[in-house]
Amino acid sequence: MAKIKIVHYINQFFAGIGGEEKADIPAELHKGEIIGPGAAFAAGFGDEAEIVGTIVCGDSYFNENIDKAKAEILGWVKDMAPDLFIAGPAFNAGRYGVACGTIAAAVSEDLGIKAITGMYVENPGADMYKDKVYILETKDSAAGMRDAVKKMTAFALKYAKGEKIGASSQEGYMNNGVRVNFFEEKRGSARAVDMLIAKLNDKPFTTEFPMPDFDRVEPNPAVKDMAHATIALVTSGGIVVKGNPDHIESSSASKYGEYSLEGVTDLDENTFETAHGGYDPVYANLDADRVLPVDVLRDLEKEGVIGKLHEKFYATVGNGTAVASAKKYGAEIGSKLKADGVDAVILTST
Numbered sequence: 001m002a003k004i005k006i007v008h009y010i011n012q013f014f015a016g017i018g019g020e021e022k023a024d025i026p027a028e029l030h031k032g033e034i035i036g037p038g039a040a041f042a043a044g045f046g047d048e049a050e051i052v053g054t055i056v057c058g059d060s061y062f063n064e065n066i067d068k069a070k071a072e073i074l075g076w077v078k079d080m081a082p083d084l085f086i087a088g089p090a091f092n093a094g095r096y097g098v099a100c101g102t103i104a105a106a107v108s109e110d111l112g113i114k115a116i117t118g119m120y121v122e123n124p125g126a127d128m129y130k131d132k133v134y135i136l137e138t139k140d141s142a143a144g145m146r147d148a149v150k151k152m153t154a155f156a157l158k159y160a161k162g163e164k165i166g167a168s169s170q171e172g173y174m175n176n177g178v179r180v181n182f183f184e185e186k187r188g189s190a191r192a193v194d195m196l197i198a199k200l201n202d203k204p205f206t207t208e209f210p211m212p213d214f215d216r217v218e219p220n221p222a223v224k225d226m227a228h229a230t231i232a233l234v235t236s237g238g239i240v241v242k243g244n245p246d247h248i249e250s251s252s253a254s255k256y257g258e259y260s261l262e263g264v265t266d267l268d269e270n271t272f273e274t275a276h277g278g279y280d281p282v283y284a285n286l287d288a289d290r291v292l293p294v295d296v297l298r299d300l301e302k303e304g305v306i307g308k309l310h311e312k313f314y315a316t317v318g319n320g321t322a323v324a325s326a327k328k329y330g331a332e333i334g335s336k337l338k339a340d341g342v343d344a345v346i347l348t349s350t
Helices: 038-045 059-064 066-080 094-111 124-129 142-160 188-200 282-286 294-303 323-339
Strands: 004-011 028-031 049-057 084-087 114-119 134-137 230-235 239-241 257-260 272-274 308-315 344-348
Touching: 004 038, 004 066, 004 094, 004 142, 038 049, 038 142, 049 059, 049 066, 049 142, 059 066, 059 094, 066 094, 084 094, 084 142, 094 114, 094 124, 114 124, 114 142, 124 134, 134 142, 230 294, 230 323, 239 257, 239 308, 272 282, 294 308, 308 323
Parallel strands: 004 049, 004 084, 084 114, 114 134, 230 308, 230 344
Antiparallel strands: 028 049, 239 272, 257 308
């Protein structure tokens, strides 16, 4: 029996090329080569499947040149005619997850070739593509590589062989909204009573109807004395110093920037711009006050409406940024503002 042919897609980091400094490398085809985590996949496949080629692409390059990168990669995959395409795993790397989801979905939809990927549930790529392609759930970091490869390998072989794919709870892929019928040992009423008894006794149980997990934050009391308050500006709209010295990514930002407003009364086009890739930057680049209203806050400062504008602002790009990353940035920025004696923060978006 012929081996199942597989093409593997990975980013520049897992290919061993480099980190952020190499995230702009164009797509590369390594025909007949096994690179990075591909070795673990190959070991898991044994004699049943073989990796016939590895495609490597920088995360920034892919997300900033989606149409071009996608077209080139699809051409290579079509020529190699694999039975299955595997992307990742991407874990909680936002731009990598979006790239894996995008190209896996394109291979499936445009070429009719089976495709899978793997990532952490909070990766922005998961929400974007879990209803378009099978996404195997992984841990949030590469420390979970062994578990991810084991799970993806088993699913890949089953999928490529055309075997029946069960429900997401059975197979380990993220819920894609497709209901699959299967027989339970106990009927629903009995399972419901079992869950209720477990809950009443503070014992673990698994619900059959998971609800969305909303992060609720209680608001602080209103500022009592605005005329003497220090107000800070924080934005997810990507406003940065001209030239983007911190190299904040236009999508799935891996960092935030801290910038001085000392002596700044207006964000003009010669000194500030947006790094955001999720909206038309023209008007923000012409006048960044449209996203980060420094000019208005300076007026309020002069009029005595507020005590003063904090002399630093913080910025990142919300476009495709992982929720876990956003929480981390928020906690760090909040700690810095609190240490600086800031009374209130105005958060702006796009």
